[in-house]
Structures are given as C-alpha cells and as structure tokens.
Amino acid sequence: MTETFDPATYLAAFLGEVPQGEPGNAMMRDRLAVPFIDTTHENVRRERLETDEVNSWLDYAAWNLWDFILGRASEGESGLIPRQEYETVSFVQQWNTYPKFQQMLTDELGVEGLLELAKTSTREVGTKINVTRNWAASVCPILGRGIGIELDQDTAASRREDLESIIQYGRRLQNGTWGDGPGFVSARGFKVPTLDDDVLQSLVSQAKPFDDPEDLASFRAFNARTELFGFMLHYDCRAGMADTGPYPLPDGRVAIVRDHFLNETAYPWAGVAEGLPYCVTEVLIFPADKVSMVVTEIQTTFSEPSNYLDYLEAGVVFARDRIDTPMGELRVLEQEEMARISAQCRKGTMDMYKVLAKKSHEEKIRDGVMVYTREFLLPHATRAGIWDKFLAEGFDTLHPNAQAAWPVLTSPRAAEILTPVLLFGKGFPHVTEE
Amino acid sequence: MSTTDAVQERQIGTGVKAFTSANSATGTIRFLDSPEEVLDFIDGPDVETTVVISRGGTTTFMSPALMAGVAGLITLQGAPESHLGILSREFGIPCVMSTEFTEGVQTGRGETIPADGTTVRLDISGDQGLVHLVES
Numbered sequence: 001m002t003e004t005f006d007p008a009t010y011l012a013a014f015l016g017e018v019p020q021g022e023p024g025n026a027m028m029r030d031r032l033a034v035p036f037i038d039t040t041h042e043n044v045r046r047e048r049l050e051t052d053e054v055n056s057w058l059d060y061a062a063w064n065l066w067d068f069i070l071g072r073a074s075e076g077e078s079g080l081i082p083r084q085e086y087e088t089v090s091f092v093q094q095w096n097t098y099p100k101f102q103q104m105l106t107d108e109l110g111v112e113g114l115l116e117l118a119k120t121s122t123r124e125v126g127t128k129i130n131v132t133r134n135w136a137a138s139v140c141p142i143l144g145r146g147i148g149i150e151l152d153q154d155t156a157a158s159r160r161e162d163l164e165s166i167i168q169y170g171r172r173l174q175n176g177t178w179g180d181g182p183g184f185v186s187a188r189g190f191k192v193p194t195l196d197d198d199v200l201q202s203l204v205s206q207a208k209p210f211d212d213p214e215d216l217a218s219f220r221a222f223n224a225r226t227e228l229f230g231f232m233l234h235y236d237c238r239a240g241m242a243d244t245g246p247y248p249l250p251d252g253r254v255a256i257v258r259d260h261f262l263n264e265t266a267y268p269w270a271g272v273a274e275g276l277p278y279c280v281t282e283v284l285i286f287p288a289d290k291v292s293m294v295v296t297e298i299q300t301t302f303s304e305p306s307n308y309l310d311y312l313e314a315g316v317v318f319a320r321d322r323i324d325t326p327m328g329e330l331r332v333l334e335q336e337e338m339a340r341i342s343a344q345c346r347k348g349t350m351d352m353y354k355v356l357a358k359k360s361h362e363e364k365i366r367d368g369v370m371v372y373t374r375e376f377l378l379p380h381a382t383r384a385g386i387w388d389k390f391l392a393e394g395f396d397t398l399h400p401n402a403q404a405a406w407p408v409l410t411s412p413r414a415a416e417i418l419t420p421v422l423l424f425g426k427g428f429p430h431v432t433e434e
Numbered sequence: 435m436s437t438t439d440a441v442q443e444r445q446i447g448t449g450v451k452a453f454t455s456a457n458s459a460t461g462t463i464r465f466l467d468s469p470e471e472v473l474d475f476i477d478g479p480d481v482e483t484t485v486v487i488s489r490g491g492t493t494t495f496m497s498p499a500l501m502a503g504v505a506g507l508i509t510l511q512g513a514p515e516s517h518l519g520i521l522s523r524e525f526g527i528p529c530v531m532s533t534e535f536t537e538g539v540q541t542g543r544g545e546t547i548p549a550d551g552t553t554v555r556l557d558i559s560g561d562q563g564l565v566h567l568v569e570s
Binding site: 225 | 452454466472489493494517521523524
C-alpha cells in the first residue's frame with residue numbers, strides 16, 4: 001500500500017513529527033545518537049569526527065533550519081531582487097569553495113585563534129563577527145551539500161572530509177562565543193545575550209528615557225530607516241542587521257542591543273553609503289513585565305506582544321565609524337546627526353532602488369551571490385588580515401558546480417528541488433561508515 | 435457589518451497581521467506590480483493616504499513605499515517573519531499578509547484584489563488581519 005504524501009504535515013511539524021521552538025529542540029535532542037550539538041573544549045579541537053557525531057549534527061541542523069525558515073518559506077516572490085535564486089546558488093558555491101577558505105583562516109589563526117576571534121561578539125558591538133556568521137558559516141554550505149546531492153553533483157558519501165571541516169569551523173565559532181555547551185541559538189532558549197556584563201553596562205548606562213514623544217518618534221524613524229537601508233545595501237538579506245539579547249536588567253527592565261550595518265565598503269554599490277558610519281548600534285530598553293522577546297539564529301527579535309516598539313521606554317544610539325574603530329572610540333549620536341543619517345538612508349535606499357530597477361535579472365543574481373557568499377567569511381578574513389589573499393585565490397569566482405546549478409535553481413523547477421531540501425528534511429543526508 | 439455615522443464597512447479580505455496594533459489604517463487601494471510602478475507611485479501626491487498591495491512579502495520591492503510612509507500594506511503572499519513583515523513592524527505601518535479577498539477585480543494572474551481607488555480599512559487589532567471595504 002502506498003502512503004499519500006501530504007505536504008501540510010511537513011509544514012506543521014518537522015518530518016511530520018517534531019514541532020517548532022523549545023519543544024522541538026527538546027525532542028530533537030532526545031533523538032540524537034550523541035549530543036554533538038554541545039561543544040566542548042575537547043571536541044572542537046578535533047580534526048576528524050565519528051559518523052554518529054556528524055549525523056547527529058546533520059539531524060539537528062535539518063530541524064534547526066526548518067524551524068527558522070518555516071515562516072519565511074512562504075515569503076513569496078520578490079518584485080525587485082531575486083533573493084531565493086541567489087541564495088540557493090550561493091549555498092552550492094559555499095559548499096564547493098568554503099572548505100578551502102575556512103582552512104586558510106584556520107591555518108592563519110590556528111584553532112585557538114579562531115576561538116578567540118569568535119569571542120569578539122562578547123566584547124564588541126558593530127561587528128559582523130557575530131552569532132549569525134557562527135551559524136551561517138557552517139549550516140549554509142552544508143545546505144549546499146544537500147542541494148548538490150539532489151542535483152547529482154555529489155553523493156551523501158562524497159567529500160566527507162570537507163563536511164567535517166565545515167561542521168568544525170562552525171562549532172569552533174560557537175564555542176568561542178558561548179564556551180562549552182549548546183552552540184545553536186535554538187538550543188539556548190532562543191536568546192542571544194552575547195555581551196559580557198561590563199560591556200553591556202557601559203552601553204545601557206548611556207540610555208535616556210523617551211519622555212518627549214517627538215524624541216521617541218525620531219528614534220523609531222531612525223531605527224526603521226537604518227534597518228531598511230541595511231537590507232537594501234545587503235541585497236535584501238539580514239546580513240545588515242543583528243540583535244543581541246534579550247538582556248534582563250537589574251531594574252526590572254530588559255534590553256536589546258541592535259546593530260545596523262550602513263557602510264559595508266566591500267560592494268561595488270557602496271557609494272550610496274558614503275559618509276555614513278560603518279555601523280550604528282541601538283540600545284532599546286523595555287519593561288520586562290510587558291514585553292517578552294526571543295532572538296532567532298540570525299539575530300532577529302520577535303516579541304509578545306508583537307508591537308514591542310510601542311513599549312520602548314529608553315534608548316541610545318552609538319556609531320562605530322569605521323570597521324576598525326576601537327570599541328573605546330564608539331560615540332553617542334545626538335538628534336541632529338541621527339536625523340542626517342536617517343535622511344541619507346532614505347535617499348540611499350531610493351537611489352539604490354532606481355539602480356536595481358534597471359539591472360538585469362542575471363546581474364542581480366550575480367550581485368546577490370557575491371553578497372551572500374562574502375558575508376559569512378568576509379568579517380573573519382578581514383579581521384585576520386587575509387581578505388586580499390581570499391580575493392587573489394579566487395574567492396568570488398563562480399565554481400563550476402554553482403555555474404551548473406544556476407539554470408535549474410533559477411528556473412520554475414527550483415521549487416521542486418528546494419522544497420524537499422528546505423522543508424521536508426532532505427537537505428542534510430546522513431553520511432555512512434567509510 | 436458595522437456602521438459608524440454615515441460610513442459603512444464590510445469585510446472583504448482576511449490575512450495574517452504582521453504585528454498587532456489598536457491603530458487601524460484607512461486609505462485608497464493601489465496595486466503595485468513592478469519597480470517602475472512603485473517609483474511612479476511614490477512621486478505622486480497621495481502616498482500617505484494610500485494602502486498599497488504587493489504580491490510578495492520581500493522588503494526591498496516595497497522599500498520606497500515604506501520610506502515614503504504609506505498608510506498601510508497588503509500582500510498576497512508572505513508571513514510576519516518575512517522581511518516585509520519585520521520592516522512594516524519597525525515602521526509601524528499596519529500590514530496584512532497572505533490576504534485572500536472575497537470580492538474585487540482580477541489581476542493579470544487571476545488573483546482577486548480590490549480595484550485601485552477603493553477605500554479600505556486595515557484592522558490588525560485581533561487574531562487575524564482584516565481588510566474592510568469602506569463605503570460612504
């Protein structure tokens with residue numbers, strides 16, 4: 001007897017069985033052969049992994065991706081930027097190129113240096129060396145493996161060493177940020193309180209109450225416009241924003257610390273951002289008894305009630321003027337400069353929109369692949385001082401497998417391939433014993 | 435159906451609200467189907483009194499409308515976790531996503547939407563996002 005396939009079952013629960021959120025995390029942990037999603041001092045230093053370790057990681061990552069992507073999967077088509085197309089081509093590109101470049105980073109810094117690098121997000125704001133990259137640097141290329149297998153470019157048994165090295169790259173970043181314990185945000189209660197207390201206090205102490213409704217309105221307009229500009233500058237992906245928190249404060253309130261990256265000079269269209277700070281960092285303070293918040297794997301806040309900004313009580317904005325501005329030189333933005341930045345973000349968004357409206361579909365996919373492939377390693381390579389070496393080694397050159405996947409992944413057939421990979425648990429096939 | 439003074443309302447659409455708010459949005463409908471239409475629209479005089487409809491739930495397509503401060507947003511696809519859902523929340527612009535209409539005109543792709551110029555009110559105060567036709 002043949003069972004009827006019902007896609008709704010797979011949207012209601014992972015593999016039709018595991019729910020979203022914390023109950024799903026608990027169920028997945030129970031299912032894993034070994035608790036390899038927990039990083040330890042010992043297991044992040046190993047080069048080779050056991051089959052059970054790899055498969056446990058793959059199983060958890062498959063649920064984790066499903067959990068996070070479920071709401072977005074129905075986002076629908078874009079009238080301006082073909083984001084699904086460029087993202088999926090990027091996954092294949094990353095699977096085929098990241099092992100080499102992650103090895104270059106590991107060779108340059110050593111494992112200890114990589115762990116230290118990932119600690120940056122506990123001491124700094126306005127940096128893309130953050131939790132989003134911890135996740136994306138491993139899950140995204142390994143999703144590319146799943147797509148490659150669907151396209152018969154690879155098999156579940158091929159390139160085992162590359163698979164292990166990518167998993168370990170991500171796990172080392174997770175361990176550097178959090179220390180021993182769960183590395184995924186979904187296994188940490190959907191909270192991302194990365195900043196050390198002293199760093200957090202130095203930021204929170206400068207927040208001011210919004211006693212004047214006009215100040216509050218200006219702050220909210222600044223928040224919205226800089227966030228939208230960050231999306232535009234990063235080709236409609238969330239690489240341009242990152243929340244940490246929620247941070248419970250001693251006075252019964254709770255804080256979110258939010259980065260909006262406004263002047264990423266790595267891209268040819270960066271001219272629209274000329275004169276803007278590299279990053280603006282907002283501290284947003286809410287009454288803890290009125291708003292509860294979670295932060296996702298890619299550092300986006302969701303709240304209950306959903307109109308969290310209506311409860312905003314106090315805040316402050318800092319500027320990190322350049323990517324290498326020391327933390328000690330962060331400066332508080334005053335109203336006048338916030339208004340100037342807000343206006344420039346509005347103008348920059350419009351200017352970039354007009355340019356994008358004239359670009360060809362193919363050109364926008366190519367731009368998007370550059371953004372999406374660069375974003376997860378560029379911050380690490382820049383800090384390590386080897387970004388130029390990456391470029392000289394052909395970091396941006398499209399791999400033949402990505403080139404071959406392009407026509408399929410940008411065609412109407414893409415949904416047929418991607419839906420099972422993204423939503424039906426087919427993206428992370430098990431390896432088998434060698 | 436509810437009646438307020440001489441204005442009558444009738445629910446014509448149901449979707450998912452991007453965020454909750456007691457503030458509703460009333461405006462006239464404009465369906466935007468291409469970047470060129472978006473650019474033409476935001477150069478016009480009625481931006482702040484318009485409820486725009488887009489097909490998808492991505493942010494960048496509607497970014498000029500968000501920046502210009504439209505009265506409300508309706509999408510035919512998408513969810514609150516999508517980028518447009520997140521940004522409408524940040525801008526505080528009422529947004530109803532994946533909306534299905536019970537009456538209206540047909541788009542070129544056969545979707546039913548209210549005709550341009552129709553006055554609607556978006557209600558995002560309850561469990562769902564509702565679109566009401568406003569008739570005076």
